[in-house]
Amino acid sequence: MSMHSLILTGLLAVSSHVMAQKAEMTEAEVRKVDVAAGKLTLRHGEIKNLGMPPMTMVFQVKDPAYLTQVKAGDRVNFTADKIKGAYTVMSIEVIQ
Secondary structure, three states: OOHHHHHHHHHHHHHHOOOOOOOHHHEEEEEEEOOOOEEEEEEEEEEEEHHHHOEEEEEOOOOHHHHHHOOOOOOOEEEEEEEEOEEEEEEEOOOO
16 A cells, blocks of 8 residues: 555545544433523533533534524434634434
C-alpha cells in the first residue's frame, strides 16, 4: 500500500469515527421550553461528543421550529454541539 493510500485510509477512519460520535443521540427529558429566548432546558444523559456528564442544563436550538415540536415532560433523543461557545441542540425527536 502506498503512503498516499495509507494516509487516505487513516483520514477516512478518523472522519467516520468523528461523524459517528457527533451523530450519536442522547436521551433526555424536556424540563422547559422558552420560545421567547429560543432555548430548551433538558435533563440529559451523557453527551459523549461533548465529554459532558448527565445533568440538567439550558441549550440554544439550531432551528427555532424545535421549540414547537416538544413540551415540558416529553422524553426525547437529541444531538448537541458547541457552536460559537453556546451548547446547541442540533436535532431532536420525541420518543414515542
